Amino acid sequence: MSAESGSNRRPETGAFFQRDRTWHPPALTPNYKTSILRSPQKALLAFDNTLSEISGPVFGHAMLGELDADLIHNFARPGESALGERIIVHGRVLDERGAGMPGVLLEFWQANAGGRYRHKKDGYLAPLDPNFGGCGRAITGEDGGYAFRTVKPGPYPWPNGPNDWRPSHIHFSVFGHGFAQRLITQMYFEGDPLIWHCPIARGIPDKAAIETLIAALDMQATIPFDARAYKFDIVLRGRRSSLFENRLEGN
Amino acid sequence: MAQSLDRLKESPSQTAGPYVHIGLTPNFCGIGGVYATDLGATMVNDKTRGERIGLRIRVLDGTGTTLKDALIEIWQADADGLYNSPAEMRGAADPNFLGWGRCPTDMETGLCTFETIKPGRVPFRDGRLMAPHITLWIVARGINLGLHTRLYFSDEEKANAEDPILARLEHRVRVPTLIAERKSDTYVFDVHLQGEKETVFFDS
Ligand SMILES: [Fe+2]
Numbered sequence: 001m002s003a004e005s006g007s008n009r010r011p012e013t014g015a016f017f018q019r020d021r022t023w024h025p026p027a028l029t030p031n032y033k034t035s036i037l038r039s040p041q042k043a044l045l046a047f048d049n050t051l052s053e054i055s056g057p058v059f060g061h062a063m064l065g066e067l068d069a070d071l072i073h074n075f076a077r078p079g080e081s082a083l084g085e086r087i088i089v090h091g092r093v094l095d096e097r098g099a100g101m102p103g104v105l106l107e108f109w110q111a112n113a114g115g116r117y118r119h120k121k122d123g124y125l126a127p128l129d130p131n132f133g134g135c136g137r138a139i140t141g142e143d144g145g146y147a148f149r150t151v152k153p154g155p156y157p158w159p160n161g162p163n164d165w166r167p168s169h170i171h172f173s174v175f176g177h178g179f180a181q182r183l184i185t186q187m188y189f190e191g192d193p194l195i196w197h198c199p200i201a202r203g204i205p206d207k208a209a210i211e212t213l214i215a216a217l218d219m220q221a222t223i224p225f226d227a228r229a230y231k232f233d234i235v236l237r238g239r240r241s242s243l244f245e246n247r248l249e250g251n
Numbered sequence: 252m253a254q255s256l257d258r259l260k261e262s263p264s265q266t267a268g269p270y271v272h273i274g275l276t277p278n279f280c281g282i283g284g285v286y287a288t289d290l291g292a293t294m295v296n297d298k299t300r301g302e303r304i305g306l307r308i309r310v311l312d313g314t315g316t317t318l319k320d321a322l323i324e325i326w327q328a329d330a331d332g333l334y335n336s337p338a339e340m341r342g343a344a345d346p347n348f349l350g351w352g353r354c355p356t357d358m359e360t361g362l363c364t365f366e367t368i369k370p371g372r373v374p375f376r377d378g379r380l381m382a383p384h385i386t387l388w389i390v391a392r393g394i395n396l397g398l399h400t401r402l403y404f405s406d407e408e409k410a411n412a413e414d415p416i417l418a419r420l421e422h423r424v425r426v427p428t429l430i431a432e433r434k435s436d437t438y439v440f441d442v443h444l445q446g447e448k449e450t451v452f453f454d455s
Binding site for chain 1: 256258259260261262263264265266267268269270271272273274275277280281282283284285286287290312314316318322324326328334335336337338339340349350351373374375376381384386388390392393394395397398399401416419420425438441444445447449450451453454455
């Protein structure tokens, strides 16, 4: 029934830790021009989570297809595979208390090895790869672990400044246990000099925060003569213990 | 020095970008054969309990232009006000209703449409009932951190008037930004990212 029914854990029902909005990019980051007209300007309405924010749907492992976590093959013609540097991306989803989170739905998307997206809005010169779609998904195991196989995405130019390039990156959508944990972010690659030129990455005010989005080359997890590996951990909002919470009526 | 609290920091958000469809609704943007269907595209079936309603949602930028590259997720209780979630301790929700949906805005019209049911009332932290509502989460190119708000219903005047969240709004003129207008079986809701009619977004 639920991701947690496989374990002996009681479902947690506490409210989530307050979000540290100074750690995230602010809504308005003028160097990323599209944010200018799409950033709310009025104060947010703050309130402690109600059940509407604490609760969230559960996605079971049964929904996954065999190749969902293999972007090298999930769009490829039979017997063929995507072009590019073969990599494994793996890591864990943790909450702010450091606990591994099982049952988290991760959905990822990316450009191909040449930096081109399979999308009608992308008109970059680099060609499409007929064997690469660019999407995949996984659900974390008991310890919060996940892994998928793909090709390293290429950097690409984008219309913002006269000459802006996105660093190589993989987009991640993360679905935790409560709807208030919902998060979309991007994973960057260790050693990529473009990260520090990127108006989107640098919309995050704190350099230490940007560094938490940079996956490390993980030689111990490589598959010799097949694929290199990058390790990328993701942290979602922690939740308060409900031990001392006021009980909802009817509990 | 005191002991360390040993807490991690939440991963910082980054925009969903213009190609969010590839990851979240691949069939919608022409990437077929990877997933059978797009997740969250269908919310109700024949057995789902409750009043069928439609939602027509648009997202508008600071110039009043409709976004054509946004994506909206909704999360709601079932007809009895129960969430289909392990965090729901009051009873079992309708097994034919997950309560979660996902819809990209149409690439031409910017319209986002959901077929769902009218949710029941859910208790606030102190046990008072909140008015029926649907939680919205909005992402798009240019939005650095997903926006969280709620859709309330125009034909629930009495419940809205006693809703503890709506009651917290100091500027009462902003309350209507959270209320969808009923037009026959459909509720129409415009999300304004900026401007005089800027929607109330939440920090919760
Ligand atoms: Fe991208």
